[in-house]
Amino acid sequence: MRSRRRDGSVGRSRLWLRDLVSEATAGLLARPSRTALTVLGTVLGISALVATLGLARTAGSQIVGQFDALQATSVTVENRTEGFFGSGPQISRIPWDAEARLVRLNGVVAAGTITRVDTGGELVRSVPINDPLGQSEFAVDVYAASPGLFDAIGATLTTGRFFDDGHDTRRDPVAVLGPGAARRLNITRVDQQPAIFVGDTTLVVVGIIDDVRREPVLLDAVVIPEGTARRLFGLTAPAKVAIRTELGAARLIGGQAAVALAPNEPAELRVVVPPEPRAVQEAVESDVNTLFLVLGAVALLVGAIGIANVTLVSVLERVGEIGLRRAVGAARRHIAAQFLAESAAMGLIGGIVGASLGVLVVVAVSATQQWTPVLDLRVPLAAPLVGAVIGLVAGLYPSWRAASLEPVDALRGGA
């Protein structure tokens, strides 16, 4: 007890915490609509912060989810020495039956070879005549593929069909066109069995690709069966194998594919297993977070200024009340404590309501986007605390003003 007691009668005034809380509550409830409007600023700030943090986290997880599904199932095998000129005289270690060998592995969903065909610079055209008025010949890449490739790269069709094992075995002169190639060759339907010409070679178009999830070079190419390519263009060996695995099996298959394809010299093959997606996830999150955090902080700053402003107005309005409280024994610190408690309470309420709204926003947006809402639990739990601290800081100046009023002046100043 620091107070100097004289005659055992003069102590210090005191205000119990419970009384402070009820006085502050009464002060806030005296003007409920004003309190509500003041709190609104903090509500917006906190809810913006919580919602953006939550949405950033949620959206980040969804993006990564898509990357995961594609990446975690993609394995590519190439010749170590291949790659400078596409197909060439060099020896390929990939056997013709690569597809059959790979689909036997447990964990492989689909596999197929893809090889660029050397057509000797022949242009591709869709009509067997030379039209002097318009361009009718195009430099379109020709790729040879095994039938399983389309499944392995997630290709979809606009129209027609893919070629199958039968075409491949019979070495039929059929082709599937990428959408870009089809547009250039002006082929939109296949029910009339349109023909295209690669140099003097005639191919029947059986299907047009809509989209692929891997190997986008096929979007602008003519794709023919591997057997056909061997017969018509003298293809010597497959250059590359694309494998689609079960989810999570990519690394396992990556380790087995080379041995399955070239048991004698697996080291001659280069197996590409995509990197772990962790780094991608973190990059996305930090970018989005920084932007949204700044926005939320600005909103909070505005909210804090609102609280400071209203508390200051409240002090000026309640000068008479301050004078009275001083007259009945309140020390300066009690006056300061009351206004600080009021502003902190406004911040706290703003924090609680804002956190709730923010979580609702995250859930609502996730529901409409069919995302899984992901939220760090610490964020909504810390939000009320942040709100209270902001309210407290905002109330510092007004409560200092209130406490520094002289009781005589305060009593004279307000009715």
Next chain:
Amino acid sequence: MTPVVELDGVRRTYRGPPPVEAVRDATLRVDEGDYVAVVGPSGSGKSTLLSVIGCLDRPTSGRYRLTGIDVGDLSDGELAALRGRRVGFVFQAFHLLQHRSALENVEVGLLYNRTPRKRRRWMAREALERVGLGHRLEFPPRHLSGGEQQRVAIARAIAPRPSLLLCDEPTGNLDSKTSEAILGLFDELQADGLTLMVVTHDPQVSRHAHRVVEIVDGIVSEAS
């Protein structure tokens, strides 16, 4: 017996410019049970004298003892505690909290002087019954007449059982009939042993007092 109020050569000067000597060399003694009216023209220093006596303000020089305690020795906080316990204030403007009930308003008078919560409620109820408002406990001030509002303010002032009741123009906002009722209440309180000082310029008020102290240009003198 220790006097309730003991002023000894008290001066209160407001620093200028120009400096104003609101109270000059006041010497006054008020004993327990006294009923003193302080009269004087406006601007004569009545309110300053009241502020000093009520420990809202300190004398610039001289010595003031309230119930034997020299206020010159006290810190700001101790002064607040002293007036919270020993002095009850009644103002012309009532100074009631508009959004709180009569009972809560009276409780504010006990809020800062270490009275436990339950006892506060009990003492406030008792004080309101004492001023004849036992039937208006939950009424907010705006539902009370002017006279009733002043009674709530008086209840707030007497609830802590102060040594001194200081009233600054207590009937200034009331009509004469209501004033008379309030003055009657003061008479009763004084009869119960309370010490009263009433600042007024209303002769109706000073007639009730047993002593009249006049202050003119800051100089305090006892009127006979």
